Amino acid sequence: MIDFLVETPILLLVLVSALGYLLGQIKVKGSSLGVAAVLFVGLAFGALDPRLGLPEFTTLLGLILFVYAVGLSSGPGFFAALRRKGVRDNTFVVGMLAAAALLTAGLGLVVGLPNTVTSGLFTGSLTNTPALAALLERIEAKAPPELVETMLSEPVVGYSITYPVGIAGVILAIVIAQKVWKIDYAEETDGVAGAKTTGEDLESVSILVTNQDIAGATVRDLMQRHDWDVIFGRIRVTGAGQELVEADTVVRPGSVVSVVGTRENIAPVVELLGEPARERLEKRRHEYDFRRIFVSNPDVTGRPIRDLRFLQQVGAIVTRVRRGDVEWLATGDTVLELGDRVRVVARPSDMPLMNERFGDSYKALSEVNLFTLSVGIMAGMLIGLIPIPLPGGLEFKLGLAGGPLIAGLILGNAGRTGPLVWYLPYNANLLLRQLGLVLFFAGVGTKSGYAFFNTLMAGGTGLVIFGVGAVITCVTALTALWIGYRMLKIPMGVLVGMLAGIHTQPAVLSYAVQQSGSDLPNLGYATTFPMATIAKILFAQLLLLLL
Incomplete structure (x- = not known):
């Protein structure tokens, strides 16, 4: 059977993926590994035979697909977060990694490990392959010729033994933090500015205006004065038909207005304006109709809704946007993406035009734009190859x-460049992330499994390296969680993503997203990953030079 799997790596990949998926669905006290379970199934298969390792191409392709898709979806939020608290977050990252490097140096000296093994152990405990690659490059350039081969193998030993525990230890730290602090991710997400990851339970209420004190006030005046988080839809003045509400619409006693929002946000509007009306304006669909339309036309994506001129030309409005399973109020600043569903209010005669402009075609989205996807990935690969000089004659590559x-973040924030739309449909983005993770986890697991378990079973130095790596991983992760949550007051949904970024580990990010039930971890990960990569490359080489 093993020989058969060695000869058919595709079957090995499918088998590891399927069993990993089944394992990931098992919940223990409300928690499950999700797609990260593929990694541990891969380790188990790899432990059976050293030949049971998937080709390196599998791992690299999975990694590229995953991080690019994360970048595309996180771009706008990343740059907004960077402007708000980028300095604080990245200072936090560098401080944690500096502390981890000091801990590694101390433990390495206590147990008597060579500097080559200690520096490799640092890269494995914090799961960073670029840092290991930089180490090997420096050793090959600076080591005496007769010692090059031995010195090149030692960091790899430290890395390979500690890498699996570098993943499991962080996941364990997150589980502990969630239990100890009784984290409610949904409640925390509601408090994050601009977060639209848990959705809003929206409803429409028609209000009979009875308050004489607001006579003559425009909708703009009322919204600014009371900071309401609602949308005014239609208005019917006594003795007249319905009209769509605009910013300059005057609200007068006796009129009926429809308001869209959450029940909590609508309540103060009703209290100020008057009382719930007996009639429901949205039920009178012969004057203005509403329809949920699927966004499949690239021409309307990547632009704020206020710039969609055809809405103004026919007097139509968008009141709600639904992306995946999440729905929120539409504003003029809302930028649509392929795959969104929008709720449009317009005259019945204009609905065919709305369908045409927004697209309303599932079939159109079944074909991903392979040109922009390929160009974006190629740009990212080229960015990753650029050598960036550092003090002391060092250099690193992303x-x-x-x-x-980085390419995904930039292009995702841009949305489009002329006719080129960089966004992927929501479902396609999720599929790329899932596929990328499965390929990455299966490749890493099967490649590392044999050496990992053999070293553990042999005991001796290998067991010492494993123990030191476990301490570094767990102490760093738990300390980062405590400082971030208790001292810096970072919401746990963002913090677990930052922790994944500190460890530059997609498996941890996958688990964090699965636990939080939102995309907030992606923002934390994207904010911290670049600085974490640079810092690890520097600290790993400092450990090599100074110990």
């Missing part, structure tokens, strides 16, 4: 993990 992430 590699295939950092380059596509």
Whole structure:
């Protein structure tokens, strides 16, 4: 059976993926590993035979697809977060990694490990392949010729033994933090400015205006004065038909207005304006109709809704946007993406035009734009190959993990460049992330499994390296969680993503997203990953030089 799997790596990949998926669905006290379980199934298969390792191409392709898709979806939020608290967050990252490097140096000296093993152990405990690659490059350039081969193998030993525990230890730290602090991710997400990851339970209420004190006030005046988080839809003045509400619409006693929002946000509007009306304006669909339309036309994506001129030309409005399973109020600043569903209010005669302009075609989205996807990934790979000089004659590259992430963030924030739309449909983005993770986890697991378990079973130095790596991983992760949550007051949904970024580990990010039920971890990860990569490359080489 093993020989058969060695000869058919595709079957090995499918088998590891399927069993990993089943394992990931098992919940223990409300928690499950999700797609990260593929990694541990891969380790188990790899432990059976050293030949049971998937080709390196599998791992690299999975990594590229995953980080690029994360970058595309996180771009706008990343740059907004960077402007708000980028300095604080990245200072936090560098401080934690500096502390981890000091801990590594101390433990390495206590147990008597060579500097080559200690520096490799640092890169494995914090799961950073670019840092290991930089180490090997420096050793090859600076080591005496007769010692090059031995010195090159030692960091790899430290890395390979500690890498699996570098993943499991962080996941364990997150589980502990969630239990100890009784984290409610949904409640925390509601408090994050601009977060639209848990959705809003929206409803429409028609209000009979009875308050004489607001006579003559425009909708703009009322919204600014009371800071309401609602949308005014229609208005019917006594003795007249319905009209769509605009910013300059005057609200007068006796009129009926429809308001869209959450029940909590609508309540103060009703209290100020008057009382719930007996009639429901949205039920009178012969004057203005509403329809949920699927966004499949690239021409309307990547632009704020206020710039969609055809809405103004026919007097139509968008009141709600639904992306995946999440729905929120539409504003003029809302930027649509392929795959969104929008709720449009317009005259019945204008509805065919709305369908045409927004697209309303599932079939159109079944074909991903392979040109823009390929161009974006190629740009990311090229960015990853650029050598960046550092003090002391050092240099680093972002590699295939950092380059596509940076490209994805930039292109995702841009949305479009002329006729080129960089966004992927929501479902396609999720599929790329899932597929990328499965390929990455299966490749890493099967490649590392044999050496990992053999070293553990042999005991001796290997067991010492494993123990030291476990301490570094767990102490760093738990300390980062405590400082971030207790001292810096970072919401846990963002913090677990930052922790994944500190460890530059997609498996941890996958688990964090699965636990939080939102995309907030992606923002934390994208904010911290580039700085974490640079800091690890520097600290790993400092450990090599100074110990």
